[in-house]
Amino acid sequence: MNAPLRRVAISxxxxxxxxxxxxxxxxxxxxxxxxxxxxxTRVLAEEYGRARGSIIAGGTQIAESVPTKDSLxxxxxxxxxxxxxxxxxxxxxxxxxxxxxxxxxxxxxxNDPKLFVRHLADLFTGRDPSGGDVVTTVDRKAQEAAxxxxxxxxxxxxxVALDPSTGAVLALASTPGYDPNQLSSHDPKAIRAYRAKxxxxxxxxxxxxxxxxxxxxxxxxxxxxxxxxGKYTPATKIPAPDRLPLxxxxxxxxxxxxxxxxxxxxxxxxxxxxxxxxxxFAQLGMTLGEDKIRSMAAAFxxxxxxxxxxxxxxxSTLGQIQGQAxxxxxxxxxxxxxxxxxxxxxxxxxxxxxxxxxxxYLVDKVRAPDLTVIDQTDPEVMSxxxxxxxxxxxxxxxxxxxxxxxxRKAQIPGVQVGGKTGTAQTDPEAQDNSWFVGFATGAHxxxxxxxxxxxxxTGGDISAPIARQVMQxxxxxxxx
Numbered sequence: 001m002n003a004p005l006r007r008v009a010i011s012x013x014x015x016x017x018x019x020x021x022x023x024x025x026x027x028x029x030x031x032x033x034x035x036x037x038x039x040x041t042r043v044l045a046e047e048y049g050r051a052r053g054s055i056i057a058g059g060t061q062i063a064e065s066v067p068t069k070d071s072l073x074x075x076x077x078x079x080x081x082x083x084x085x086x087x088x089x090x091x092x093x094x095x096x097x098x099x100x101x102x103x104x105x106x107x108x109x110x111n112d113p114k115l116f117v118r119h120l121a122d123l124f125t126g127r128d129p130s131g132g133d134v135v136t137t138v139d140r141k142a143q144e145a146a147x148x149x150x151x152x153x154x155x156x157x158x159x160v161a162l163d164p165s166t167g168a169v170l171a172l173a174s175t176p177g178y179d180p181n182q183l184s185s186h187d188p189k190a191i192r193a194y195r196a197k198x199x200x201x202x203x204x205x206x207x208x209x210x211x212x213x214x215x216x217x218x219x220x221x222x223x224x225x226x227x228x229x230g231k232y233t234p235a236t237k238i239p240a241p242d243r244l245p246l247x248x249x250x251x252x253x254x255x256x257x258x259x260x261x262x263x264x265x266x267x268x269x270x271x272x273x274x275x276x277x278x279x280x281f282a283q284l285g286m287t288l289g290e291d292k293i294r295s296m297a298a299a300f301x302x303x304x305x306x307x308x309x310x311x312x313x314x315x316s317t318l319g320q321i322q323g324q325a326x327x328x329x330x331x332x333x334x335x336x337x338x339x340x341x342x343x344x345x346x347x348x349x350x351x352x353x354x355x356x357x358x359x360x361y362l363v364d365k366v367r368a369p370d371l372t373v374i375d376q377t378d379p380e381v382m383s384x385x386x387x388x389x390x391x392x393x394x395x396x397x398x399x400x401x402x403x404x405x406x407x408r409k410a411q412i413p414g415v416q417v418g419g420k421t422g423t424a425q426t427d428p429e430a431q432d433n434s435w436f437v438g439f440a441t442g443a444h445x446x447x448x449x450x451x452x453x454x455x456x457x458t459g460g461d462i463s464a465p466i467a468r469q470v471m472q473x474x475x476x477x478x479x480x
Contacts, residue, residue, distance in 0.1 A: 053131030082177035090180035137168035145473035146173035149466035158206035167358030215424030218333030274405035285331025299385035344449030352439035355391035421459035436463035
């Protein structure tokens with residue numbers, strides 16, 4: 001063989017070798033990643049050939065597949081529309097999938113190894129293969145009340161409700177929302193046209209994807225840190241000046257609207273929380289020190305790490321604290337402190353659950369197409385931020401907030417309700433953000449967080465009433 005032919009042969013051999021390596025890399029190394037890529041419309045189109053499993057809340061399908069007569073055998077449908085969109089997400093031929101449609105895609109599509117035996121049986125019986133069902137922890141009455149409360153004020157915001165004793169997510173609402181049905185049709189042109197009308201805020205899940213300054217909600221953390229030292233009780237008197245000079249600064253911290261907490265005199269810790277005294281908690285935070293505040297925040301889950309449930313929750317954070325002045329501002333939930341609404345619910349839930357913080361979870365169980373349970377979530381303790389005694393003291397203090405203080409609009413006749421309001425100033429050009437976190441005790445406890453972005457009023461005025469509606473809806477359904 002002459003030199004030119006040899007070079008051609010070697011070049012061809014190299015090209016074939018590279019081709020084989022590339023095919024193996026795609027089919028073996030990147031196969032799972034490509035299959036799970038929400039933008040891989042080819043995989044999605046193939047999956048339309050089988051019945052996708054349902055997503056269920058309270059015994060009702062909130063996502064289902066129905067037969068069609070067009071080239072795609074099944075259409076994904078969402079009977080609850082925007083109300084359940086933060087939970088279901090969408091399953092789109094054009095834009096892939098989100099929320100539980102994505103997190104539980106293997107089960108819903110029928111590709112999960114847990115369904116292997118079922119598919120093997122399908123081969124022998126000739127049945128059409130189908131996906132498994134995902135049964136959520138969501139309480140329909142609580143979810144619908146949460147969404148209605150947010151929509152009534154056309155708010156950008158979120159509501160999260162948890163079962164404090166287990167961590168089960170009872171409600172996960174986010175507004176403004178969208179209709180997942182219009183993103184999951186079989187008409188690509190119509191899908192794109194609808195998507196073009198949606199803002200990023202409509203598609204965003206405010207409950208778990210965004211974090212905000214919690215304002216006075218953070219005073220629960222500072223109170224927990226103080227009580228946990230053993231040097232404070234709810235009756236302990238603490239300084240509550242009308243204005244608090246900030247160390248190494250010419251600025252003085254004032255209370256909301258320049259009000260006086262106790263005529264400038266010392267007041268009890270419970271009274272300071274009840275009326276949400278800024279100067280008292282700013283001074284208390286400086287007295288306790290950054291280490292105690294940061295340690296307690298981390299124990300409640302504010303630790304920059306985030307978690308999944310199985311939806312991914314962005315981390316809540318205390319941020320950087322440089323000096324006593326920043327510590328004072330951080331102690332009233334400002335400066336760089338930011339939490340997600342679900343984190344707010346977790347704070348209330350830990351207090352209501354005797355000091356134990358349960359890991360939030362959204363999926364109760366997974367079922368095969370024959371309704372056999374193939375996976376079940378067991379409640380799990382996430383941390384124990386406070387003792388039973390401190391939890392009891394905080395319960396008394398937070399109940400005082402609702403009975404006598406800023407959280408009166410969360411009251412439910414005949415039910416012990418505790419909570420904490422928050423009004424966070426984030427932008428001089430924008431209205432304040434409004435918060436309420438709280439709980440109802442009893443045979444069927446529930447913890448709730450309500451966040452309203454740029455609400456234009458205090459947390460006690462606009463967030464607490466929504467929390468009351470959600471708790472009432474849940475308790476009424478439970479018969480308590």
